[in-house]
Amino acid sequence: MSSSLAPGTASVEPDTGSERASLRSSRRGERVFALAQQQGGLITLVIVFLGACIFSGGFASTDNFNSILVGNAYTSLLALGMTFVIISGGIDLSVGSVFALGGVLAGWGTLHGGTAVAIVLPLAVGLGIGLVQGMLIAYARLAPFIVTLAGLLFARGVLQAMTNEGSQTNHVPPHSSFLALGNGTWGPVLTAVVLFVLGAVLLQRTRFGQALFAVGGNENAALLMGLPVARTKVLVYVLSGVLACGAGMLNASRLEAGITNIGVGYELAAIAAVVIGGTLLTGGAGSITGTASGVLLLAVIQNLIGVHLSKYGSSASDLVNGLFLAVVVLLQTLITRRRRLL
Amino acid sequence: VLGTVAGAVLMQLIAATLIQHNVRASYEQIVEAAIIVAAVYAARGRSGR
Numbered sequence: 001m002s003s004s005l006a007p008g009t010a011s012v013e014p015d016t017g018s019e020r021a022s023l024r025s026s027r028r029g030e031r032v033f034a035l036a037q038q039q040g041g042l043i044t045l046v047i048v049f050l051g052a053c054i055f056s057g058g059f060a061s062t063d064n065f066n067s068i069l070v071g072n073a074y075t076s077l078l079a080l081g082m083t084f085v086i087i088s089g090g091i092d093l094s095v096g097s098v099f100a101l102g103g104v105l106a107g108w109g110t111l112h113g114g115t116a117v118a119i120v121l122p123l124a125v126g127l128g129i130g131l132v133q134g135m136l137i138a139y140a141r142l143a144p145f146i147v148t149l150a151g152l153l154f155a156r157g158v159l160q161a162m163t164n165e166g167s168q169t170n171h172v173p174p175h176s177s178f179l180a181l182g183n184g185t186w187g188p189v190l191t192a193v194v195l196f197v198l199g200a201v202l203l204q205r206t207r208f209g210q211a212l213f214a215v216g217g218n219e220n221a222a223l224l225m226g227l228p229v230a231r232t233k234v235l236v237y238v239l240s241g242v243l244a245c246g247a248g249m250l251n252a253s254r255l256e257a258g259i260t261n262i263g264v265g266y267e268l269a270a271i272a273a274v275v276i277g278g279t280l281l282t283g284g285a286g287s288i289t290g291t292a293s294g295v296l297l298l299a300v301i302q303n304l305i306g307v308h309l310s311k312y313g314s315s316a317s318d319l320v321n322g323l324f325l326a327v328v329v330l331l332q333t334l335i336t337r338r339r340r341l342l
Numbered sequence: 343v344l345g346t347v348a349g350a351v352l353m354q355l356i357a358a359t360l361i362q363h364n365v366r367a368s369y370e371q372i373v374e375a376a377i378i379v380a381a382v383y384a385a386r387g388r389s390g391r
Contacts, residue, residue, distance in 0.1 A: 136379065146382045150375040157371030165368060 029338075040331070041277040041293035048297060052304055059304065066185050068299050073188035074254070075099075076295040077247035078270040079277075080199050081240035083291045086274050087203075088236045089216040089283030090137060090144035093267050094151030095244040098129055100263035101155045102248025104162055106178070107170025107258025115178040122249040123242055129155060130241020134234035152267070159260060166260040172252065182253030191250065195243070200288035208235065216283030272325045273298050280332065298324075353377070 053060040078095045085092045102122040109118030129151060136147045160166050172178055182188060203209040211232045214222040222229050252258045277294030279286025298321060305317045356377065360370045 136383075140383060140386070142379070142382050142386060146378060150378040153371045153375035153378070157368045157375065160368030160371065161366065165366060 038278050038287060038290060039293075040328070041290050041297055044276075045293045045297040045300070048300055048304075052300060056304060056307060058307065064303065068296075068303050069189045070185055072295060072299040073192040074182075074247040074251045075266060075269070076192050076273075076292070077195060077243045077250075078266055079273040079291050079295050080196060080288065081243035082267075082270040082274045083199070083277070083279055083286055083288060084203070084212065084236045085144075085240050086271070086279050086281060087212050087216045087283055087286045088233055089219065090233070090236065091148060091271070092133070092151075092237065092240045092244075093145065093148040094129065094133065094155055095240060095270055096263040096266035096268075097152045097155035097159070098126060098241055098244040098263075099248040099251070099266055100260065101159045102126060102245035103252035103255070103262060104159045104170060104248075104258035104260060105245070106249040106252040107172055108162060110172045110176050110178050111170055115176060118172075118176075118178045118252075119181075119249065122245040126241040126243070126245025127238055128241075129245070130238035131234065133241065134237030137237065138230040138233035163258075163260045169260065170258040172256045172258075174256075178253055179256060180253075182250050182255075188250065188254060196288055196292055203288055208232065212236065213284060216285070218284070269298065269321075272321060275325065275332070276328050278332075281329070349381070 058064065078099060082092060082095060102125070105122040105125055106118045109115075109121045113121075133144075133147050133151050136142045137144050163169065203212065211222065211227045211229075214225065214227055215229050215232050219229060248263070251262070273294035274286070274291050275281055275294070276297060277287070277290030277292070279290060301320055301324065302317050305320060353374065356373065357370055360373060365373075
């Protein structure tokens, strides 16, 4: 570069100045694009939230905020687990079914073994499913999409088998101490907040988090650096499985039953929230705060649609979510291309 | 394309066979999951060689 040439050469100086200006401008551009990619979800959330508070009557009420937060507290845990999976460069399609299975197992546990069984059994099964999926992906080198698709079918099949093809619901006994887990307004929200904070610390402040970014960014380079690529991948799917089954268990406590037909399509909502939050589908970049913004943004949009477009049913919500996701992915692609050029 | 058609026919054949033997739909899903993983593992082994 001419900026590294000796100063004082008359023919070089103007070039040097213009190149420096161009470098400064390109760095500024890079910072803007990085900000748009990382904090785009949060910025959009703030804009939509303020717009809804001003223009949508009834939105800015304590009851409505409580409803948004509590209604999405447990399903947000699916997005939390999915963030780790997507940063690693993978995908987990099984979380919706595993979420439902967690609820059914918790309901079954309260009827056949008490509160301890209702808590431990779903977590153990979630861990088992995540471990098997992770090992198939990391050691047998099978595609995450296919393995977790099989996991989706497996978990759904198991819960259907446990509930006589979905016709039987395991109700939590009214006196069970298990119900204390999911009751109230702030319990579910605080649980989700604590887990998100722990997730952020795990991602940003630990060796595992750093290895995860490296694996998602370039797996071969991570291998050459001596990072435990396979172990990191297995841990990611274990985390996702435990969070999904645990979220289902907590949800069963709130609903006082293990509902069988719940969780269909939840994996897609989780992926949408993660991507809207700025995590790259190709892996190697993302954040927990971004995912939290994505979850809240989708929740606010769903709430607004429920209030203003309820006559069109849930299809309007799906349509808006789909359009929103398409725009975000398009912007992500453009930003990534632009950053490569800068 | 032929492989895809064969795969789709095989999955339907297995589902029909399980139904004919009065296997519950839930077990059918579990079997399908196992077949998917086994098929992909086999295909990976073949491409690896």
